[in-house]
Amino acid sequence: MKKLLMATAAAALTAGTAFAGGHAKEVKLGVLFGFTGPIESLAPAMGDGAELAMAEVTKSGKLLDSATVTPVRADTGCIDNGLAVANGEKLIAEGANGIIGGDCSGVTGAILQNVAIPNGMVMISPSATSPGLSTMEDNGLFFRTSPSDAREGQVMAEILKERGINSIALTYTNNDYGKGLADAIKTSFEGVGGEVTIVTAHEDGKGDYSAEVGALASAGGDILVVAGYLDQGGLGIIQGALDSGAFDTFGLPGGMIGDTLPANVGPDLDGSFGQIAGSDSKGAEIFAEMAKEAGFDGTSAYAPESYDAAALFMLAMQASNSTNPADYVSKILDVANAPGEPINPGELGKALEILAAGGEIDYQGATGVELIGPGESAGSYREIEVKGGKNETLRFR
Amino acid sequence: MDLLNALVALTNFVVIPGLAYGSQLALGALGVTLIYGILRFSNFAHGDTMAFGAMVTILFTWAFQSMGISFGVLPTALLALPFGIAGTILLALLTDRTVYRFYREQKAKPVIFVMVSLGVMFMMNGLVRFIIGPGDQRFADGERFIIKARTFKQMTGLNEGLAIKTTQGITVITAIIVVAVLFWFLNKTRTGKSMRAYSDNEDLALLSGINPERVVMYTWMIVAALATIAGVLYGLDKSFKPFTYFQLLLPIFASAIVGGLGNPLGAIAGGFIIAFSEVTITYAWKKVLNYSLPDSLAPDGLVQLLSTDYKFAVSFAILIVVLLFKPTGLFKGKAV
Numbered sequence: 065m066k067k068l069l070m071a072t073a074a075a076a077l078t079a080g081t082a083f084a085g086g087h088a089k090e091v092k093l094g095v096l097f098g099f100t101g102p103i104e105s106l107a108p109a110m111g112d113g114a115e116l117a118m119a120e121v122t123k124s125g126k127l128l129d130s131a132t133v134t135p136v137r138a139d140t141g142c143i144d145n146g147l148a149v150a151n152g153e154k155l156i157a158e159g160a161n162g163i164i165g166g167d168c169s170g171v172t173g174a175i176l177q178n179v180a181i182p183n184g185m186v187m188i189s190p191s192a193t194s195p196g197l198s199t200m201e202d203n204g205l206f207f208r209t210s211p212s213d214a215r216e217g218q219v220m221a222e223i224l225k226e227r228g229i230n231s232i233a234l235t236y237t238n239n240d241y242g243k244g245l246a247d248a249i250k251t252s253f254e255g256v257g258g259e260v261t262i263v264t265a266h267e268d269g270k271g272d273y274s275a276e277v278g279a280l281a282s283a284g285g286d287i288l289v290v291a292g293y294l295d296q297g298g299l300g301i302i303q304g305a306l307d308s309g310a311f312d313t314f315g316l317p318g319g320m321i322g323d324t325l326p327a328n329v330g331p332d333l334d335g336s337f338g339q340i341a342g343s344d345s346k347g348a349e350i351f352a353e354m355a356k357e358a359g360f361d362g363t364s365a366y367a368p369e370s371y372d373a374a375a376l377f378m379l380a381m382q383a384s385n386s387t388n389p390a391d392y393v394s395k396i397l398d399v400a401n402a403p404g405e406p407i408n409p410g411e412l413g414k415a416l417e418i419l420a421a422g423g424e425i426d427y428q429g430a431t432g433v434e435l436i437g438p439g440e441s442a443g444s445y446r447e448i449e450v451k452g453g454k455n456e457t458l459r460f461r
Numbered sequence: 462m463d464l465l466n467a468l469v470a471l472t473n474f475v476v477i478p479g480l481a482y483g484s485q486l487a488l489g490a491l492g493v494t495l496i497y498g499i500l501r502f503s504n505f506a507h508g509d510t511m512a513f514g515a516m517v518t519i520l521f522t523w524a525f526q527s528m529g530i531s532f533g534v535l536p537t538a539l540l541a542l543p544f545g546i547a548g549t550i551l552l553a554l555l556t557d558r559t560v561y562r563f564y565r566e567q568k569a570k571p572v573i574f575v576m577v578s579l580g581v582m583f584m585m586n587g588l589v590r591f592i593i594g595p596g597d598q599r600f601a602d603g604e605r606f607i608i609k610a611r612t613f614k615q616m617t618g619l620n621e622g623l624a625i626k627t628t629q630g631i632t633v634i635t636a637i638i639v640v641a642v643l644f645w646f647l648n649k650t651r652t653g654k655s656m657r658a659y660s661d662n663e664d665l666a667l668l669s670g671i672n673p674e675r676v677v678m679y680t681w682m683i684v685a686a687l688a689t690i691a692g693v694l695y696g697l698d699k700s701f702k703p704f705t706y707f708q709l710l711l712p713i714f715a716s717a718i719v720g721g722l723g724n725p726l727g728a729i730a731g732g733f734i735i736a737f738s739e740v741t742i743t744y745a746w747k748k749v750l751n752y753s754l755p756d757s758l759a760p761d762g763l764v765q766l767l768s769t770d771y772k773f774a775v776s777f778a779i780l781i782v783v784l785l786f787k788p789t790g791l792f793k794g795k796a797v
Binding site for chain 2: 238261262264265266267269270271272274275276277278279281282283284300307308309310
């Protein structure tokens with residue numbers, strides 16, 4: 065059975081490549097996000113973001129020989145490695161020319177190791193931010209349009225320092241993302257002279273967090289930084305800490321920024337602050353506008369990054385004149401970075417024309433894309449404070 | 462003053478959460494232990510019976526809320542509770558008639574009953590998810606706090622706050638009432654006495670003219686009521702999510718076994734032992750010690766015996782120790 069599967073997958077892959085050689089009329093991009101699980105409230109907007117870019121390119125009719133770009137959605141469950149790998153293989157079998165995803169860091173590493181590398185498939189993740197992915201052996205196949213958490217740790221330390229906070233208690237969701245981010249925050253904050261009173265993990269999906277809150281409260285600190293998920297344990301910890309009066313103010317890294325958190329916690333969350341990957345480039349506004357027209361929230365976390373991930377795939381395909389991962393992979397950094405004509409969201413058609421004519425582009429996109437080092441975003445962040453039950457953007461850094 | 466602060470901090474973060482969680486576990490363990498004592502098997506479907514009861518109650522709560530009926534400062538769910546209990550009793554009796562009675566007539570071995578209850582568990586698991594979905598449901602309303610941490614600080618001038626949630630208060634009070642009623646029922650009423658007789662010696666009870674089907678029926682009714690109350694209290698205090706009820710099964714069984722399976726008093730003690738051991742062993746004592754000890758002795762570290770990652774290991778370590786040295790549990794239950 066396994067052999068048969070492999071054979072089918074291989075056949076499908078070669079079929080896809082053969083098409084590519086003859087300038088395909090259809091390009092398939094896998095959209096592999098956690099539509100169920102801990103970030104299920106973010107995933108729909110991320111999927112819409114990616115598909116918006118595909119629709120734009122299809123409409124322009126300028127990709128290769130006016131190919132149509134078809135999205136194929138699949139689920140990672142965010143924390144379910146088995147499901148994510150199975151669905152990654154399914155995408156390959158269906159003849160995807162590139163995979164946008166995964167979303168959460170743990171599953172992204174699993175898909176990369178078990179699906180992308182063996183099949184030579186390129187992955188661009190909009191939201192996997194674990195520092196571990198920077199150093200993971202990836203054969204040059206992995207890129208991300210979001211910055212590493214190591215950078216988020218620095219930004220958070222800066223924000224804390226500027227707000228005059230000298231000591232924090234820190235809790236993280238017990239997985240790759242949480243652990244990596246917590247380490248980054250701890251190192252950076254101690255680097256600028258802050259004190260971390262306790263670092264403790266919490267498990268998602270539990271009902272009772274009184275033991276965790278008790279330990280955090282006893283250790284003390286000016287605020288509690290919760291490196292978790294807003295739909296899961298992160299919410300439980302904040303609720304428990306507020307109920308018992310342990311902490312009034314919370315530091316909220318990227319995974320905790322979303323509209324449902326202030327809605328679920330209520331007015332007690334006002335004054336808490338945090339940051340999430342995002343930029344003040346003109347692109348962000350244009351993208352939000354486009355998203356509004358398409359009927360989804362373009363300011364939702366990682367939706368712009370998803371748009372950019374999809375766009376990079378299609379631009380690189382155009383630049384290399386091929387839909388074969390082995391051909392277009394080398395062009396991804398070229399189209400993302402200077403030199404060239406800057407490209408904003410909504411200008412993908414123009415970009416495709418320039419590339420077809422042999423010109424150079426510098427894709428800016430919705431997040432001011434600038435890929436550095438091992439193919440990850442340099443990282444600008446949106447600083448957020450909860451005011452009147454809403455996440456308000458203070459500034460960008 | 463410092464000693465008072467230490468006491469308040471301890472009460473706020475250990476005693477109150479421990480009491481509430483312990484009461485919820487105790488009510489759950491009582492149901493498990495009654496089934497074990499009278500029907501003689503470990504009912505793995507208990508966690509999901511709790512979820513079912515809570516679900517029916519939530520549906521009625523929503524109906525009441527939409528009709529504008531409320532219970533003042535108390536959660537509306539308390540008004541809906543009797544309906545939830547009725548619904549759960551119906552389900553429990555239905556499963557007994559259709560599933561368990563068949564095996565009882567065959568005089569099946571306890572281990573077969575356990576497997577059967579496992580099957581029932583998956584059925585109920587699916588039923589609850591089918592009706593209300595797998596997600597979080599919020600149904601608590603009314604006043605959220607009996608006393609808020611900030612108000613307490615202002616009132617007393619202490620550094621430490623004390624917060625008591627309404628749901629925590631309700632949980633403890635309800636648990637006391639339910640336990641009192643249950644013991645009165647088991648010890649004073651005719652039906653209760655016949656249940657205990659049936660539990661002690663089935664043959665002798667049959668000889669003295671006790672109708673076994675009636676005893677079984679009353680047991681299921683009581684267990685369904687206990688499960689619903691435990692499930693609703695847990696859902697009010699934390700939040701309702703079918704999966705967390707499934708996970709509750711482990712601490713509930715640990716409580717019942719530590720206390721001694723089949724012994725109601727043991728179930729209650731077991732519930733509190735498990736709850737408090739989870740909270741105290743993973744508690745960081747730094748704050749309390751800093752308040753209570755003179756400055757020269759105050760610790761720099763967290764004084765935490767085990768990281769909170771291990772809180773589930775704690776209850777199982779206790780379970781193993783008890784089973785090794787006292788296989789019948791702390792309060793003479795039946796050997797497992």
